Amino acid sequence: MKELKTNSSSFVNFNQKISFLFDGKKIFGFKGDTIASALLRNNINLVGRSFKYHRPRGIYTCGIEEPNALVQIISEYSEPNTRATIKKIYEGMEVESQNRWPSLDNDIGSINSLFSPLFSAGFYYKTFMGPHKSFWKKIYEPIIRRAAGLGKPPKEFRALSSHLHHNVDIVIVGAGLNGLLAAKSLINTNHDILLVDFDNHLGGIINNSAKISSIDNQSPQEWVKSTVEAIEKSKNIKILKNTLVTTYNYINHLIAVEDKHVGSRPSENKVNNILHKIRTDHVILCNGHIERFLSFQNNDLPGIMLASSFEKYICRYGTLPSKEPVIFSNNSNSNSLIYSIINQGYKPKAYIDSRSGENIEPELFDLIRKHDIPLYTNSQIKGVSGGKRIEKILIEDSTGGLSEIHSDFLCVSGGINPDVHLFTQSKGLLDWDEKDLTYKPSKPFQPTITLGSASGQFNLEKVSDEINEKLKIFKNKVLDTQIVLNTKESYQIEKLWEISPHKSSMWSKSFIDLQNDVTTKDIRQAISEGFDRIEHLKRYTTNSMGTDQGKISSINALGIVSDLLDKKVNEVGTTIYRPPYAPLSFAAIAGRNSYEFYDPERKSPIHQWHIDNGAIFEDVGQWKRPWYFPLNSSESMHDAVQRESKNVREFAGVLDGSTLGKIEIKGKDALSFMNLIYTNSFSKMKPGSARYALMLGEDGMVKDDGIISKISEEHFIATTTTGGAATVLGCMEEYAQTEWPNLNVYMNSITEQFATFNISGPKTREIMNKVFPEIDFSNDAFPFMTFQFHNYQDTQIRILRASFTGEMGYEIYIPSKNAAKIWDQLHSFGKDFGLIPYGTETMHLLRAEKGYIIIGQDTDGSITPIDLGLNWTIGKTKQDFLGKRSLTRTDTIRTDRKQLVGITPSNKEDQLTEGQHIILNQTIKTPTPMLGHITSSYQSPTLGHSFGLAVIKDGHSLIGTKAFASTPDQKTIPIEIVKPVFYDEENKRLVS
């Protein structure tokens, strides 16, 4: 294994050896190693196969920008597409390479390379074109679907992630040199500050390169240590390590994900990820820069790496991927790499620079001459060759002559880009810098400041000046930091995006996007086919659409396109960098809002009783409502509902209706308000009486229904549907405040204050007499649709005589804390009369037998009261009410509107189903005119057959007609259209 024990800046613990498996083979590394650094330490360069062509791929970078080294972590529920360059190893870790079969060395998919001319840009879209449409369904799609993707989906697991919200004044993204200095200058000011860094060791470029010799007369590492200590001791700055800012939203809202198990196996009991949601007043972006590569023939072979990444492996991880790499560059940023290699006692095999000699730094020349390193200026690499690894490098020198170097490692640098992803996510604008050949942040859209290389300021000696200038708005401490560099240069670059190959063929490849296997030929092809707008070209070629978002190559693509189109780069434009900055797991996004916490649950006051008595629940919005009460585990839902329904009709049943909305309305103008809100007139109602009422929208369509109880001219209680409770109250408030502010009226929700029990059936009166012996429930004393207040065991209850089942019945309203007592009393006395609890399914069946509608089931927002046959609810002499005007529109008065009817099967054995279409003809021949559809249907134990409610065109005049209901298999059931009342049409049982 290769470890550089003399490297003092490495954060790897060489005293703690760790073993892990890679493709079944045991590999040794050290605590602090990433998978990539450990593999490189063991001279393993082949780590995966490319997306389309299954070409051998190695480790290209040392960070989050990695396009190739994506692996599957088998020991973490098979987590796919993990960057080997950032994932730290731990003892017993199991890692597998991806996108290869049967093995990485011998991958059958590599045959794709032979057919690669067929898989050029846009081939996927061209499969839609033929030779016949069946080819797509039977051949192309199955094959592409099977081949697509890199890793395999993870196995079933329960990720433990949590969210944490922060509210601060300033967020500093990146704790490298600039981030630490910015934080240092803000210590103990009045600002609440969050300093966020992706690494667990702060320092950024200080740890990753040998550029800096000293800071304020301290070694760089000592300076970082003392600065971090000072920040940690401050009262106003909190540091988040191992935390990557992935998203910069509007308004100054950032999302960052913290890895809580860096270098260790995820716990099954502790949080593994925290998603930080940060709201701030200002953002300071110090997130550095990203190096870009160059495009030349076979620039994807294992053994090719970005120059700064090679240096990072030396400085940060104490490993040398190669003792004699060749270096190819067009800029001065890679100078420190030569310095770093020489410091380890080795030297590059050659240094190739595309710049002419006079543009290269004199210090670099001195260093190269001193160590006798072969130097090629004004030269470039025409291509590399090799099998599963680079073997030879073809150089074209300044004279145009060609020569070959044998080497197993090539470091490449095509320039550096400020990392502008977060800046552009924040909607900041970029400007093209023609000198530095990169996009730099220009105009921020939000209160965003960029510092250091993130702002395009590449001169390390000038960091203090920039910080002092840009942060003075925070009244920070003025800095005078003295930075001494090892390699003195100001950033200098010459334009070079791609190098044409010496010999080209249909199979030769020069890549512009490594992760998605996009070549420079694909770019040319896309332009020739008319996709010359950068957003079209991106989608047509999939350039920059991988999980790396083309971090090391997207600018190169713009450069190539600008040359091809003979336009300036800023005229070509950029594509939009979209969040997240790096892949974010769904587990992190969900946090604890999953499994049992997935959705808030609402429970009635007697929920526990329902559980104890075996209720099966259904979700009604967020409410848990008893659906039915099976007698035992073998009773099916159908049988339970049939039994419950029959029992209510013959004896009695009680439903927990606590979820229904209840609103108290009071005020001098309460009567006027209620007359305006509902269709009905309440003026002549006596206090103590109740009325079924409809609420319309301004479009005249039924929005909700309920029962209005009139306590006095100035005091009402309205019920609503369960789902409409909040909406109706909101509507009332809106109209009271905005449309009728002159009315003296207020309303309060009392849905939660009172439990509601609906008891009905022929034995109800006897039961109520037992539970409330002091109350007279006779018809004269307690007529239908009246209510009374009574005292009951130190509290006040209200009893309303009403029913939704068609049997005589009552609704009992009692404060929630007393609910269980009354419920128990009802059952205790009721059992002698055959009382049982029933659920919502039985409630639906019983009300449908009476023809009572359910809002949202039999209505869909397009139904008027007249459509429902509820003309009687409309107050004829009312001057105005919500929706009145719309009831006389041409659309609402036409006769062929869908109207509510009843449906029975002609053959009583047939079953009707909700959703069935009603048609006049038996034979279905498309297109067949549809009259309407069945909105509710049930099997009735009382009627002995199936029945339904439906809304059909001109339904009221079709009553008595025979028709058909369609079935999913294009057959029909003969039906009769009848009145929408199937039980006790004269209401004798209701008012008995």
Add this chain to the structure above:
Amino acid sequence: MREVIRSNEVEIKILPYQQIIIRGNGNSEFNNTLNKLFKLLPPTDNLRIVSNEEMVLSKLSFDQWNLIFIKEIKEEKLQIFIEKLNKISGILATNFSDAQIFFQIKGQNTYPTLNKLTHFDFREKSFKPLSAAQTLLARIDCTFIKFDDSILVSCNRSFGDYLEDRLIDAVNF
């Protein structure tokens, strides 16, 4: 009173507070009526509270006040208060004692724990003691009332079990 959890420097209890929601226009008749009944002059600024040893009166919107009895009173007395308030034409007083559940949360880790469930800014510069707020906690509509050493969180009773479980989870995780 029921203790929910005491762990990780957070203590959560459920308190059986009684409550009245009062709607009105905040005019002098309104203020005088409340002052006479409860010896508290209603706050005029939204989201401010006034309190004494027995009750807390908060103004939650331009026409809504919540009166919380932190010392239990007899049910009859509560009903009398409500009846007296409802006698005034421009006031609607509703007994809300059973409609909500109250969590009292205190301890050094109160706000970091709550910030696992809400984006709300609890810093003193944004949320001063003796003020109220209405926001989401674990995706549930809640009211916060901040005291010097604790925070009172109330939500609809039907969400009570879910919120209790989420609070316990936030303390433990």
